[in-house]
Amino acid sequence: MSDTHSISATTNLERTSTAPRVALIWLAATMTASSLPVGVLIAQLFPLASFLWVVLLASLLFLAVGILSIPGFVYGIPTMAVSARVFGQPFNKLISLSNWLSQIGWQAVVLVLVVYILRSVFNSYALVSPEQSLYLALIIALCANFVIPVIGYRAIVSAQTVGAIFLALFAAAILIWLHGGEALTSVPASGHFSALQALGGISLALMGGAFSWTMFASDYSRYVRQDTSLTQIALWPSLGGFVGGALILALAITLYVHGGIQVGPSGITIAAKGLGDSLLYLGFCLFAVLGLLASNFLNSYSSAFSLAVVVGRDIDRKIFTVVDAILATLVGIYMLFIAPSFWDSFQTFLDLLIIIAAPWTGLMVGYVLMDVVPEKIHGISFSQNHGMNIAILVLGVIITILFSNNPLWEGPGAQWLHGNDISPLLGAITGVVLFVAFRSVSRYSEKTESRNNEVGSLNIEKPKIAE
16 A cells, blocks of 8 residues: 555555455564453443343344455445445544544554553552653653654555454453463352443444444455455454454453452553463553554554545545544543543543444444445445435444433433443444435335336327328
């Protein structure tokens, strides 16, 4: 790939990737320590949930990313450019802008996590005083965050893939060492599981997992060779995301249960004694930090696709990687030193992110299944009713807000569900069901009208011949 974001279709010369290589990209994207706070929140907020089912089902729903990889392969354009076909250019600019802002939020979260992990290592081995550890960690994190873009895109992709594989090995080793299966299947103190809390846990996992990636799904499949089947395009990204997402989420919950992750007003700490082995601890922290830094670069690199759609032209990747890093640094400093609590900031960010992402994801999944796949297979193109699609999205956003529960507000739907937030699931379901229903009714009406026209043409009375 070049260093310029292209919102036009990729050429045959650029289509050199394969579906399994895309799976590695998604493994690297999900196999980072950014999911650690998500796992902690799941364990804290939903103690009556079956953690094993939360991990498996939330990771399985990464299939949404696989499905939304299809239009990038079919049309050769990035996700936000595909979105413009569904909602029209003017409204889609608002969606793209929100997506770009959400990525800056993720970059800030990742930067804060790097600082917390480095601080944990400094404090565990008393390398500096506890008062100095946070500031030293911040200085190192900021230097790395601005130096890494100089390395270049290809090198970062390779480094992140290798780092993700090593982090996956460490995660598996830690899960075995700490008997992760027991932690995930442990019975709550009350002696019974709650299906509603399990849904809440799945929803929270989707906020920090699959649904935070759907708006970038087509950005990588557009470089896959054209002789690849649609099944491979959908399944390989889903597999990469499932493995990475399940591993890191299971690890986060297990570490929290065993005290390997400690939380408090000052943020998150990776405790050496919680892992029980110095080699596992240092190896995990090292590859977690490297993976987070690489992930931050790729986040800003990919988010420029959304910004390119907003401004309506190609933009230079490297320049806007630095711009994003500056903005993310400001937000990260706010979260570290000004915000009342990292956890409140993080949870609020996830809820604000998902308000648009969840119904958008559901609607776009319906669009791919109802329109893109039939077009690719049968060569039939379908027109879009932009106004109706926007109305469906707006309704999905309203439902998501009503059922959301976060530090800023608790919707009446969440109150009715005893504080459990399942808004991402409801928002996505609203989007996909209404889009599929509308398209089905529309096509049935078109077929009925077409048949009536045919019958009417056959019943036209022939003119009489004059005697």
